Amino acid sequence: MSIKKESKPNLSLSQVTEITARLFGLTVSSIRPLPSYDDQNFHVMCVNAGEFVLKVMNSSDSENIKLLELQTHSMNFLQQNGLPSQTALCSVAGEMMTLEEIDCGYGLQKYLVRLLTYLPGTPVAKITCTPQILYELGKTAAMLNQVLLRMEHENLRVLQRENFIWSLSCVPMINDYLSVMDGDPMQLIVRGVIDQYQKRVVPKLPSFRKCINHGDMNDHNILVQQDGPSRYKISGILDFGDMSSGYFVFELAIAIMYMMIESLYPLEVGGPVIAGFESVVPLNSDEKDSLYLLVLSRFSQSLVYARSAVLQQPENEEYLMTTAKKGNRHLQLLWEKGKEEVEKVWFGGAANISMLIADSKPLPQTLKPK
Template identity: 60%
Template structure:
């Protein structure tokens, strides 16, 4: 996000006024929720119900069409049985409203949506059992398969050509590498980018295309206790990084983020991959590139977190959540090498599928 003061910071009284004017609701309770560059608030009105008020940053608010497509995608996924938030219409029937307000940086326009509230805790806060990781892979693949059936007149807007978070655009990280000056990590990131360009790009024509959620991370997946003393996925949040990509990109993103809180990150790939392939089996070129795509996503996450801290030093703690553990994982996986990591992942996936099939039969 290029503009330093783009993140909204509405006061309690401004939020109450918005809720009343747009939704005819009286905010009885509210509390902030984490966000990368927007303002998210839990709101419980006197009239009943629980909601999330999402106020987009002023830069992203300029592109109302892409937000409209994301909002439609959430409704479509919800209609197809996935646990996704949906937008609540305003009193005049709109799913979003562009509001001009002053949060201390002068008057700016912010896009406002009221979303349904999903219960659960983030998957990062519970033990990552193989069964839960399998379910995560399966859910991510199902989500992409459902999105392929969605129709909208502006779907082409998801071809986000220079979108820094797309795994098609790993080479764009070169423009941000100066944030790692003096850090030994810089050399590893440069090497990953080079291997991506030499190895992944030539194979990309054989990847199967789809629409990616694009940020299937450990803070965007909610879980609740299930009936077997474990957990089940109860919510998928944040469609702000949706873009046209490839199935294998979503899988790589999912594996990478599920590693962050795991005590033994190499154990994550197998069950996530098994769950994914129970819905959408990979072809050979997709399999060959999975290791480098996971490393590429680590590089995107680490470099862009450092860059964001230069813009928002006050938000460093949240911005660096992934980065602190991610640096060690990236370096470890780079040292282990493609052959070793792939062997572990694909063997574990095969073993896991056998046990799952036994359980079903």
């Protein structure tokens, strides 16, 4: 959900230059704003130091210091354990996070500032996804969850984010915002998804395996680089703002949903993502049975919360609706196809991919259905 307009930072380029020099002792040679939902991000090139991302959190989230400390620790922990995550650099005072009091047009407010490593690569949203990269993405999602289970930190309890609207444990909360869909026929589908979630998913929650979720492995938060003529490798995992305690199957559902957004064959995306995920964490029967509705639930969250966010930030509509515009069609497609037909495509595709991997055979170059 988007925060109030006055909470979002709006630093000028000169302010970014001054903060980078004062906090980190670096001289900026160029600055480029990066897209962001609620915060403000800048790509900064620094003299004799390379490139970084300066991340300025909104003033609302900046109040939750313990959660932000844990997110920063998690990024470093993943990088130390072989996953390509951004890490925070220490300031000249030896701190990885600094609260800065800044006037962005609404009076002095406190914004948490971090300087993060800049990871090379292209967002998945800007490439044509092959079964190979989708398999790698599913595998990476499962590995990330497994690694975070080993993490120790005194503030782990802050990840028990009750009433966190982006958690797939909180799907019924969509009802509180559903009025933004009044007059839209998609509202009926969203109501149907919520109803089915409560009837068919909630009773199965006790059998889901618990973990810590990244929670936002979308097509703009995963970076890739070419690894041969027709192969890619994952080079970056960004944005840990939606981390929470959850379940392995939640991460898989979120990954499938977002990988569908830009695909020419969205229904076929599920197979290779599932195959990659299950190469690390095989699903149990209840998790498999719930996956379809969990993907629809994430589409529903994205659609409704984006509409609500636009009411608060109309000037940012194009960015806020990036996922929802195409997700609208995909949600309708999945709903009309129905659980049985979608699962046939997803799990049949996963079995075929897994068989090819086991036999060391090349994967198909495209997702195009037979």
